[in-house]
Amino acid sequence: MSDEMRVCLLAEESMAAWQRTALRRAVEETNATVECVIVNRSPGRTRAEQLRRAVELREWTAVTALLALERRVAGDIPESESYALDEIPLLDEAERIECVPTVVDGWKYELPQDVVAKAARSADVGVLFGFGFITGPILNAFDNGILSFHHGDLREYRGQPMGFWEYLNDEDEAGVTLQRLTETLDGGEIICLDRIDISDQRRWKGVKSRLLAASEDTLAEGIRRIQDDSFTPQKPATTGDLYTIPRGKPVAQFVGKTLSRSLVGR
Numbered sequence: 001m002s003d004e005m006r007v008c009l010l011a012e013e014s015m016a017a018w019q020r021t022a023l024r025r026a027v028e029e030t031n032a033t034v035e036c037v038i039v040n041r042s043p044g045r046t047r048a049e050q051l052r053r054a055v056e057l058r059e060w061t062a063v064t065a066l067l068a069l070e071r072r073v074a075g076d077i078p079e080s081e082s083y084a085l086d087e088i089p090l091l092d093e094a095e096r097i098e099c100v101p102t103v104v105d106g107w108k109y110e111l112p113q114d115v116v117a118k119a120a121r122s123a124d125v126g127v128l129f130g131f132g133f134i135t136g137p138i139l140n141a142f143d144n145g146i147l148s149f150h151h152g153d154l155r156e157y158r159g160q161p162m163g164f165w166e167y168l169n170d171e172d173e174a175g176v177t178l179q180r181l182t183e184t185l186d187g188g189e190i191i192c193l194d195r196i197d198i199s200d201q202r203r204w205k206g207v208k209s210r211l212l213a214a215s216e217d218t219l220a221e222g223i224r225r226i227q228d229d230s231f232t233p234q235k236p237a238t239t240g241d242l243y244t245i246p247r248g249k250p251v252a253q254f255v256g257k258t259l260s261r262s263l264v265g266r
Contacts, residue, residue, distance in 0.1 A: 004031050005125060006124045007026075008125070011037055011129045014083055018213065022217070022218065023088075023127070035122045063254060080208075111138045116138045125223070139182065149179075151163060151177075154188075156240040157240045168257070173196060178193075180226075
């Protein structure tokens, strides 16, 4: 085993259950240690911005209402359960670095230079579990870059929402990608890529659950790979279409598909 792999975690004030499990397995199964955590303290959208966003995505309210009803009836997927950072013991000894990023181009986030410099001294690799799309010097701050999950095969499906378009398009498989970030949205170097069978999942909820569960071992494997001198990350020759929050016809198709499967018990 090579020297210790020092990790800088970039996170929100809480983590999903699958993220907690992925990080724990990486620490238990490799020589990784979490040395510091950059915590996103961005104030988020103003009320006016939230209202404008709601108007822009008004068709999506039908989907969110349907999903809320499903959660009340059947509960949420366990992989998405949230844990405050203070509830995660393996982060107890890690240095906390508070950060208010700068918004670039209306949707990208750039971290302050003092935060970048401090993190670079503490870690060999970054792991992104928050902040959204980051840009700027932080991408090159660590010897091994920043690792980030994309729940999709970025050669086919980029963007969001996770697993939605694969579900809508009746795909038999969906991807889980661990990428080394670049300035290209969902277009980084591929460290790990797993193809996951979703053919038996009759709800979008099931697709998401399958993808998140499949992610729990991926970070450990990714850390092992970047320490292997013979490993070369894959640079995709082409990347898939960039999807976004659906509007119009795709929303109607999703609602109809979900309701029809509910009615027939599939």
